[in-house]
Amino acid sequence: MAAKENNDNTVLAEATGKRRRYEVLVKDFYHDIFRYAYWLCKSRPLAEDLTQETFMRAWRAFDSLQSEAAAKAWLFTILRRENARLYEKFQPELDDIDEYEAGLPDTHRVEPDQQMEMHLLYKAMQKLESEYREPLVLQVIGGFSGEEIATMLDLNNNTVMTRLFRARNKLRALLDTDDYQEGG
Amino acid sequence: MKKMNDKEFTERLWANPRDTSPDFLQVLEQDETRRQECQDALRFEELLDNALRLPAPSADLEKRLLRIPEATRPVELPLRIAANEDSFIRRMLPVAAVLLVALGLGIYLQPDSNSALAHDLFSHVYAETPYMNPDGSYTLDDVNTRMVAVLGAHLEASPATEALQVSFVKDCFVASQIAMHLVLHGDMGDVNVMLLPERVSASEFSISDEQFNGIVAPAAQGTLVVIGNKQEPIREYRNLLSSNLGWEY
Numbered sequence: 027m028a029a030k031e032n033n034d035n036t037v038l039a040e041a042t043g044k045r046r047r048y049e050v051l052v053k054d055f056y057h058d059i060f061r062y063a064y065w066l067c068k069s070r071p072l073a074e075d076l077t078q079e080t081f082m083r084a085w086r087a088f089d090s091l092q093s094e095a096a097a098k099a100w101l102f103t104i105l106r107r108e109n110a111r112l113y114e115k116f117q118p119e120l121d122d123i124d125e126y127e128a129g130l131p132d133t134h135r136v137e138p139d140q141q142m143e144m145h146l147l148y149k150a151m152q153k154l155e156s157e158y159r160e161p162l163v164l165q166v167i168g169g170f171s172g173e174e175i176a177t178m179l180d181l182n183n184n185t186v187m188t189r190l191f192r193a194r195n196k197l198r199a200l201l202d203t204d205d206y207q208e209g210g
Numbered sequence: 211m212k213k214m215n216d217k218e219f220t221e222r223l224w225a226n227p228r229d230t231s232p233d234f235l236q237v238l239e240q241d242e243t244r245r246q247e248c249q250d251a252l253r254f255e256e257l258l259d260n261a262l263r264l265p266a267p268s269a270d271l272e273k274r275l276l277r278i279p280e281a282t283r284p285v286e287l288p289l290r291i292a293a294n295e296d297s298f299i300r301r302m303l304p305v306a307a308v309l310l311v312a313l314g315l316g317i318y319l320q321p322d323s324n325s326a327l328a329h330d331l332f333s334h335v336y337a338e339t340p341y342m343n344p345d346g347s348y349t350l351d352d353v354n355t356r357m358v359a360v361l362g363a364h365l366e367a368s369p370a371t372e373a374l375q376v377s378f379v380k381d382c383f384v385a386s387q388i389a390m391h392l393v394l395h396g397d398m399g400d401v402n403v404m405l406l407p408e409r410v411s412a413s414e415f416s417i418s419d420e421q422f423n424g425i426v427a428p429a430a431q432g433t434l435v436v437i438g439n440k441q442e443p444i445r446e447y448r449n450l451l452s453s454n455l456g457w458e459y
Contacts, residue, residue, distance in 0.1 A: 045279055048278075048279060049276055052272065052275045052276055053272070056267075056271065056272055056275050057267065060267040060271065061262060061263060064265070065262065070265050070267075071380075071381070072381075072383065072388075073267075074267060074268060074271055075382055075383030076383060077267070077271065077275070078271075078274060078275060078278070078337065078383070079383050079384075079386070081275045081278055082278050082330075082333065085278050085279055108383075108386065111386045111387075112383065112386070112387070112388060140257060140260075143257055144257055144260050144261045144264075147257055147258060147261040148261045148264050151261060151262070163262065165226070166255075166258055166259055166262055167262055172225075172226070187221075187222075187225045187226075188221075188225075190224075190225040190226065191221050191224045191225040194224045194225075194254070194258075195224060197258070198254070
């Protein structure tokens with residue numbers, strides 16, 4: 027009886043610990059996962075669904091997470107697979123909403139004269155080809171190194187660094203064009 | 211340490227303005243002009259980082275994610291997955307999860323994948339329920355406008371389909387597909403209908419948990435899911451919807 031009670035307590039403690047670790051994972055990474063999901067699919071509602079699906083799969087496979095240090099890369103990989111599955115056969119027609127109008131987060135952090143530049147940069151990112159956008163998003167949002175990005179995208183490190191360099195140059199060029207066209 | 215020429219410096223700077231490699235930092239330390247270029251790159255990087263924060267997620271996204279362990283708690287075991295309307299198959303189906311092929315009937319059952327699908331479907335319903343609007347009201351035209359755009363499917367207009375009281379219409383990501391999720395006012399409460407663009411099973415099967423019964427049925431090239439409270443006549447909804455469902459492509 028005592029042994030069974032001890033076993034039950036152990037099981038309960040493990041379940042509680044697992045739940046707490048999952049909650050920490052959500053709090054630490056959900057925002058970055060959402061941001062990455064958005065720049066993969068460019069739809070806010072779909073990005074939220076992808077985020078939800080990612081964490082659902084993560085919870086189900088939680089015991090396979092080898093260390094908390096690997097958690098971020100693990101989540102990003104799950105998300106990339108879900109996104110790939112999504113677009114395998116059918117590309118849905120999604121609302122063409124200017125989601126910039128959904129509002130800037132933390133607007134008190136952004137100087138008013140920078141907000142126009144941010145708007146232009148946001149638009150420029152929308153136009154950037156995916157081969158440049160994806161490694162850039164992984165670096166800026168995910169904080170991954172060139173080697174890590176190379177592994178995730180199945181490229182070599184030199185290709186990744188070249189694409190990152192070209193991505194920023196293209197954005198700066200698009201920014202200058204838009205700036206000119208908007209009379210800025 | 212090998213000197214870094216201008217081309218190499220520019221390429222490294224704009225590939226990663228936050229490069230902290232010792233050789234890169236040393237170059238910055240030794241050259242005022244390059245330090246200035248680095249400051250420009252870092253200002254651009256800050257703008258980029260802020261631009262990539264757009265748009266913000268819904269305020270309740272974090273809460274929804276934290277509820278996932280609750281929403282995906284194990285359903286009543288054993289999960290009841292029954293082949294419908296065929297008592298011969300029901301007698302032959304073993305309790306353990308095995309692959310069964312019925313020659314001649316061509317029925318192919320994968321209990322493990324059906325269990326996983328049932329989990330996905332119920333989890334989605336539980337996760338979405340707090341965000342449904344019971345006072346919502348959508349016409350058949352409203353539903354079809356969204357369904358055609360997202361799914362390439364529509365419901366044929368008829369007195370029966372036009373009489374459906376739809377309170378929720380949303381494209382959702384469920385079972386690894388973009389699906390349409392509708393909520394109808396049923397006799398015993400909400401009836402959740404999900405239309406998936408792909409077939410997930412060759413034949414219809416039933417699912418259930420403590421609260422709901424459900425049907426997962428092939429519908430042309432896709433899948434129709436109907437989930438309702440225990441006493442809800444969900445087969446009537448299945449019949450109505452599957453016989454009025456048209457796929458554009």
